[in-house]
Amino acid sequence: MHFTLHIWRQENRHAKGHFETYEIDNISTECSFLEMLDQLNEKLINDHIAHPVCFDNDCREGICGMCGLYINGRPHGNDDGVTTCQLHMRRFNDGDDIWIEPWRAKPFPVIRDLVVDRTAFDKIIQSGGYISATTGGVPDANNILIPKHKADQAMDAAECIGCGACVAACKNASAMLFVSAKVSHLALLPQGQPEAMDRVHNMVCKMDELGFGACTNTYACEAECPKQIKRQNIARLNRQWIAQAFGRDRKK
Secondary structure (H helix, E strand, C coil), rough: CCCEEEEECCCCCCCEEEEEEEEECCCCCCCCCHHHHHCCCHHHCCCCCCCCCCCCCCCCHHHHCCCCCCCEEECCCCCCCCCHHEEEECCCCCCCCEEEEECCCCCCEEEECCEECHHHHHHHHHHHHCCCCCCHHHHHHHHHCCCCCCCCCCCCHHHCEEEEEEEEHHHCCEEEHHHHHHHHHHHCCCHCCCCCHHHHHHHHHHHHHHHHHHCCCCCHHHHCCCCCCCCHHCCCCCCCCCHHHHHHHHHC
């Protein structure tokens, strides 16, 4: 297969970026998108054409959330429920033009080319996305009965890998789906209850402080999430936010 690649090149976060066009041939339909970029980089190096294209990746199994490319106007490309590393070239047609960009969001500044700094997500987790209260040992946890539907909802929310596709898809660069998933998987379980109100307050305030936008219910985040995290988590987050706000007012 032959493709014309239009790739965003940017030296650093302060430089002005631009698209560069490259031609690539002999790409197998079984090749993954990142493997195709590997082959492009080999060509750029061997033929002394340009500096290799920088992009993020790690496990290449859809687990770590490192890979994140905006491909033809969609986070992770033109397939549903997959990360960029799980996208295969058979999803494209021979001779296609492919436009490849980094995530576009103020809290995710470009480091170089297609690599963005997602430290903002780490800061949100550090603000409250954990359990520090004493909840007993493993035997105690196993003795706590949890309804199956609650356990299933918690596990579904915990599938979020923090790739940032929800932010990239949102016209407001909102991180509500990410935050709500992290809040939900703890809030639904008994172990997360002691810190539930503080967790919601701290994580939402940190999200706002970092410059993420507000949610306006377009649901683009759910549509583009590779782990298909549901928007119902955002509704749960909003309910918990209201509950903690009333609770803090009563304390005053």
